[in-house]
Amino acid sequence: MATDYSIARLARGGHSNTAAFLAAALQDARRRTLDLLDAYVAKLGPELAIPYSTQLNPPRWEVGHVAWFYDVWIARNPRRHLGLAADPACARPEGRMKDADALYNSSLVKHATRWELPLPDLAGTRAYLEESLAETLALLSDDAAAGRDLYFYQLSLFHEDMHAEAGTYMAQALDIPLPAHLRPWERPLPAAAESAISAQTWTLGYAGPDFAFDNELPAHAVELEAFRIDSVPVSWRRFVPAIEAGAVGMPRYLRKENGTWQALRFGAWEPLNLDAAAVHITWDAAQAWCAWAGRRLPTEAEWECAALAVPSAPTFQWGEVWEWTSSRFAPFEGFVAHPYRDYSRFGFEEHRYVLKGASRATDPRMAHPKYRNYFTPERNDIHTGFRSCAC
Secondary structure, three states, X not given: OOOOOOOOOOOOOHHHHOHHHHHHHHHHHHHHHHHHHHHHHHHHOOOOOOOOOOOOOOHHHHHHHHHHHHHHHHHOOOOHHHHHHOOOOOOOOOOOXXXXXXXXXXXXXOHHHOOOOOOOOHHHHHHHHHHHHHHHHHHHHHHHHOOOOOHHHHHHHHHHXXXXXXXXXXXXXXXXXXXXXXXXXXXXXXXXXXXXXXXEEEEEOOOOOOOOOHHHOOOEEEEEOOEEEEXXXXXXXXXXHHHHOXXXXXXXXXXXXXXXXXXXXXXXXXXXXXXOEOOOOOHHHHHHHHHHHOEEOOOHHHHHHHHHOOOOOOOOOOOOOEEEEEEEOOOOOOOXXXXXXXXXXXXXXXXXXXXXXXXXXXXXXXXXXXXXXXXOOOOOOOOEEOOOEEO
């Protein structure tokens, strides 16, 4: 069933800080993690060995890191009740797994070394996940009953959701078949049209009282001139003529075989749905298409305004693919890092661009127009696409 991503902040506001919601959501997220793990094991075997890649993590490291994150921010965090005021550097007990920090701390364990670590085997990794979730749920019940801040439960939930999405695009890169309930099915878009947005002062960033990621803050005013923007992302029907004209290179997972366009999806070549959003598109390819079509990428503020303001018809539709913008990922003026200090830091330090919206692989509770995703421009493994503006 299609998910309506046009509904704003399904879980990151309102009732997302209640124990009942969080307990159900944590178990839902873990079912997805375990189902993905099962799909990996079916394809790769229990060792889950994959070749080194700058875009992927070893699967056993990926899921073990998820369990470690709950432990380090909840079970092992004596200051968790302080929420955003908690000192991230406070002393912590070692926890359930000896030397877990040396295995799973992504801030310290360099990407290239993760293939060489003495990680637990599959059974040990599954046990780590099970024990971590059980303790998290027990502590959640205690903390909620005592009226304590539940920020770190929200953070850890969304962190697992992010890694489940990463597990989905990793499955695509590794040709791992996914069962229907895990696969992000593409669907046809409505015919492309434009929304006209008037000149205005837009509040960029999150200004609500509920959960926000640090790089969404602080909200601030941005002056926008009038602009016109696609009502839907660019479809393959609009994109492939630029390939045929030689203006854009062949995207990853795409080919033309015997005159028919085909897409590689989770290990199988399938007929390309020309009316679906173009996906696995790099930032450079999106820019090249815009140059060929006489269009341009929207800025982050333009995209956000079009998604949340009340434009003239047609309705702005998003949620099929993460959408590139022309905006570099950078801190807003007045940025203050939250306790998970490295959530945004590496993105700020590297050459990354802001992506807005969500993809079909994004859990709906993560999807909101204020969310700032960010990747380097050459990434073609993520479920990325774009929409364009009139020049």
